[in-house]
Amino acid sequence: MPGNKAVEYVGPGKVAVATIDYPRLELADGPGVNPANVGRKCPHGVILKVIATNICGSDQHMVRGRTTAPTGLVLGHEITGEVVEAGPGVEFIKVGDIVSAPFNIACGRCRNCKERKTGICENVNPDRPGSAYGYVDMGGWVGGQAQYVMVPYADFNLLRFPDREQAMDKILDLTMLSDIFPTGYHGAYTAGVTTGSTVYVAGAGPVGLASAHSAQLLGAAVVIVGDMNPERLAQARSFGCETIDLRTDAPLTDMVAEILGEPEVDAAVDCVGFEAKGHGAGAGEAPATVLNDIMTVSRAGASLGVPGLYVTGDPGGIDDEAKIGSLRVRLGLGWAKSHALTTGQCPVMKYNRQLMMAILHDRCHIAKAVNATPIPLDDAPNGYRDFDKGVARKFVLDPHGMLANRKAA
DSSP: OOOOEEEEEEETTEEEEEEOOOOOSEEOOOTTOOGGGTTEEOTTOEEEEEEEEEOOHHHHHHHTTOSOOOTTOBOOOOEEEEEEEEOTTOOSOOTTOEEEEOSBOOOSOSHHHHTTOGGGOSSSOSSSSOOBTTOTTTTOOOOSSBSEEEESSHHHHOEEOSOHHHHHHTHHHHGGGGTHHHHHHHHHHHTTOOTTOEEEEEOOSHHHHHHHHHHHHTTOSEEEEEESOHHHHHHHHTTTOEEEETTSOSOHHHHHHHHHSSSOEEEEEEOSOTTOBOSSTTOOBOTTHHHHHHHHHEEEEEEEEOOSOOOSOOTTOSSTTGGGTOOOOOHHHHHHTTOEEEOSOOOGGGTHHHHHHHHHTTSOOHHHHTTEEEEEGGGHHHHHHHHHTTOSOEEEEETTSTTTTOOOO
8 A cells, every 4th residue: 555645734834744644435533533523434435646736825824823723634625636446335436537626525415515505514524514624623534735635425526527638738727626716716706796897806815816817707807906915916917917015005995096997896805814914014913904995995785705714713813802703894884885795615516617617628727827836745844834925826736746847828
């Protein structure tokens, strides 16, 4: 049986590559595994040889020590791989298939799954609806920043790519289907972006860039991206976005007006989440900033997409309220403007097949938009360090050396 190297959370600011057990079709005890899930048998699951697995901003929240993640937790929820073993209950997915695994783990049997709300499956996390690989308080399913990983409910969860050669040719784009591209698209879609829309996207990290590219795909006339990181703003401009540098002290509405001729947009998306900072040079953490911004800058009657992560437990929160996810949001403003707001995990399966087709037929270039950058699995600690510094890259881990010399098209 082959070995299995994986990326583990060691403690605040630290990850390490370690050797872990080769996966089985059963959930074993380990760091972060919910006791009620220990011993859970998965005859409906498969073992994937991981082709590509990405470092996500949600992982970075844990690595910064901003969640209750235990040490030793195997990270990674963005997984693309080849099926090397299928359980006896798997009927349609076959050994040799190259597939994308949505970061949501979903049973396909519960009420929410049947209503396409796969981000809040009722049967995979004993504590509350919703689960994900390698993530704190999500049931304890082992993460996919590894050479091999087990995926349960494979027939329901996995998106099979129709042609192996074509998939490998576009693998840096297709690996974004497990999370970042559908999540960014979900933010733009739930914000009501359509033909001719003006859009404000808060945050130029990978999810913000994916949301901006998604807004373009949906037909937006103007997409404005706001951030404090000049390198990331330059990346947004590289594919046609307008940008706002939030290190300046000018009101956001004034900066929007300079671009559009009016101080508000048709739709807005929060791609930052709970580690948001205030505006201006040297601004400190102010976790409700972006939520209040998108209400301020959106027209009355607008919809707001919030794919940015908010948590119920934040040991590093700026006050006791923030530590439990209670933020000073100007709900009265949103109420007065009749805003509709969509939060929570993106239900990846609602979008991933259509986005796959857009990739395969060259209707979008998500890897280029987010500056996908392959690195060896052993370089994961450096990838996390550089990502935390704010580089304008989406790091794609390459556990088996299958991405050598591949670049975003």
